[in-house]
Amino acid sequence: MKAIMISGRTLAQGAACESKMSPEFFRATSVCSVSEEDYESMGLSNGKNVLISNDFGRATLTANKDPGLPEGLVFIPMGPWANALIGPETGGCGTPHFKGVEVNIEATDALVLEIRELFRDMGRAKA
Amino acid sequence: MIQEDVLCSFCGCLCDDITVEVEADQIKRVRHACRLGASKIMGHERIKGPMIRRNGVLTDATYQEAYDRTAEILESARHPLLYGWASTVCEAQKIGILMAEEMGGVIDSTATVCHGPSIIGIEEKGLAGATLGQIKNRADLIIFWGCNPAEAHPRHTLRYSSNVCGRFTPDGRAGRKVIVVDVRETRTSKNADLFVRINPGEDYQVISALRMMLAGKGDLMPDMVGGIPKKALFDVVEMMKAAKFGVFFFGLGMTHSRGRYKNIDNALSLVNELNAHTKFIVMPMRGHYNVAGIGQCAAWETGFPMSIDFARGSAYFNPGETAGCDVLARGEVDAALVVAADPASNFPRRIVESLAKIPVVQIDPYENPTTLLADVVIPSAIAGIEAEGTAYRMDGLALRMKKLVSSTYPSDEEILKGILESVRLLKKRTEKAKEA
Numbered sequence: 001m002k003a004i005m006i007s008g009r010t011l012a013q014g015a016a017c018e019s020k021m022s023p024e025f026f027r028a029t030s031v032c033s034v035s036e037e038d039y040e041s042m043g044l045s046n047g048k049n050v051l052i053s054n055d056f057g058r059a060t061l062t063a064n065k066d067p068g069l070p071e072g073l074v075f076i077p078m079g080p081w082a083n084a085l086i087g088p089e090t091g092g093c094g095t096p097h098f099k100g101v102e103v104n105i106e107a108t109d110a111l112v113l114e115i116r117e118l119f120r121d122m123g124r125a126k127a
Numbered sequence: 128m129i130q131e132d133v134l135c136s137f138c139g140c141l142c143d144d145i146t147v148e149v150e151a152d153q154i155k156r157v158r159h160a161c162r163l164g165a166s167k168i169m170g171h172e173r174i175k176g177p178m179i180r181r182n183g184v185l186t187d188a189t190y191q192e193a194y195d196r197t198a199e200i201l202e203s204a205r206h207p208l209l210y211g212w213a214s215t216v217c218e219a220q221k222i223g224i225l226m227a228e229e230m231g232g233v234i235d236s237t238a239t240v241c242h243g244p245s246i247i248g249i250e251e252k253g254l255a256g257a258t259l260g261q262i263k264n265r266a267d268l269i270i271f272w273g274c275n276p277a278e279a280h281p282r283h284t285l286r287y288s289s290n291v292c293g294r295f296t297p298d299g300r301a302g303r304k305v306i307v308v309d310v311r312e313t314r315t316s317k318n319a320d321l322f323v324r325i326n327p328g329e330d331y332q333v334i335s336a337l338r339m340m341l342a343g344k345g346d347l348m349p350d351m352v353g354g355i356p357k358k359a360l361f362d363v364v365e366m367m368k369a370a371k372f373g374v375f376f377f378g379l380g381m382t383h384s385r386g387r388y389k390n391i392d393n394a395l396s397l398v399n400e401l402n403a404h405t406k407f408i409v410m411p412m413r414g415h416y417n418v419a420g421i422g423q424c425a426a427w428e429t430g431f432p433m434s435i436d437f438a439r440g441s442a443y444f445n446p447g448e449t450a451g452c453d454v455l456a457r458g459e460v461d462a463a464l465v466v467a468a469d470p471a472s473n474f475p476r477r478i479v480e481s482l483a484k485i486p487v488v489q490i491d492p493y494e495n496p497t498t499l500l501a502d503v504v505i506p507s508a509i510a511g512i513e514a515e516g517t518a519y520r521m522d523g524l525a526l527r528m529k530k531l532v533s534s535t536y537p538s539d540e541e542i543l544k545g546i547l548e549s550v551r552l553l554k555k556r557t558e559k560a561k562e563a
Contacts, residue, residue, distance in 0.1 A: 004327050004328075006311075006327065006383075010278050011281065014166075014278065016166070018167055018492075019493060020469065020494075020495040020496060022171070056477060066311075068313065069311050069312075070311065079472055080476070080479075080496055083472070083474065088477045090452050091447070092447035093243060093247050094243050094451075094452060095244050095383065095446075096383075096475050097383065099327070100327045100384045116499065119499045119500065122479065122499070122500060
């Protein structure tokens, strides 16, 4: 289904943001919150992950149900998983468009990549 | 030993009432801090020592070797990017600005992926401001627009805004009204008297509607704006006009959404116009504890608050062209010095791919994804815990941060001075070699 993605801070993300290679940061930021209605309609109740994609990239994330979200709006804590979906354009002010991003979202059995795996290709390219 | 009135070096609240218990030069306990501040002050696993990437692998080095390698990278670059600066003190930031000027590079701060649009909006319209102390003691209407202090600035409401008792606000939360405007319910919206859930990306329209109503032209408006019925927006305007001292706090919900700096520009105009009816001020909820400080330092040193390019020999400022994301996306920088920041995590991935193609030097206490891309890694003392210095709170108040415990790591300031010295020596040697 199509959705609008916003990224932002959470308590857990903030508490772990000085230890980004830790399991705490992974658990805090590799998660996508969706509304109760979308959670049910995508069949996420059986523990599936979500695959989110758009023209800029894709990310597999753990699914979370958030009753505070309206249908069609999904939230990902700020971090490298969310930023896989953000474009480089800065709208003439230097700041990328981190909120209100159009995405496709679907249930998946794929696993969420660990933080080192996200950067593995880039590291090798550099080396 | 008990250290009292310690400043917290996490967010822009810069809480100054933290108590830290130190035993044998180690922090044992933190009191009064929120979860974010306590986590930072208690600390995490550190980078053990300086490293230089050799044959694709980060290997141990001395600090001097790391400074010299950094100098080689920066000196051989035609247009380096010096990025970060929000989580260190002003004394380090000043050296960074000097380095950018000497090297003809770009210096930019994390503000450009945060409240950069706010600064641009403020430059266009001006800002009716106040200190957090004035707000605590006087404000009777608090608006949180596109921000979630309950998670990003957890003690803000308890120390400075909606829930604190002040001199002329003795009843605290009971004596104040709170409006939260957001696209989703948050922990902050649960504390609101009025929660206004707008459609994503329609902040500009909603603010314009409020301005129309304030100007007495509400009859010209459509029945719904931004997903909100006209009647609900009218209630917001009435609450604003009825306030004796209103505050419009805004966050990244405004700066990261469609409209970006124009949202801020419009909000500043709304607050200006509200001042024809009552006292109203506006304040960005700054994130990192000293992101306001790099804006201040850069402004007094160069005339501009961020995104400053010295390639022409003088300071040139044009976010959209000279911000860190812009110059990386267009491949216009050929080396990067990252200080107290993690662009590999916080930039869009396509821009991180550009960063991965150029030499990167990282100065930071902690390993993070930028370390994975770095050619030189220089671990530093944690400013505000292991090194003293000056930081600016979100309202522009300058505060002095103490050194709580000693450290075997040099401070950001010492590291930058060491690098600058190496750069100058290398420059001299290169010039002499050319003459010979």
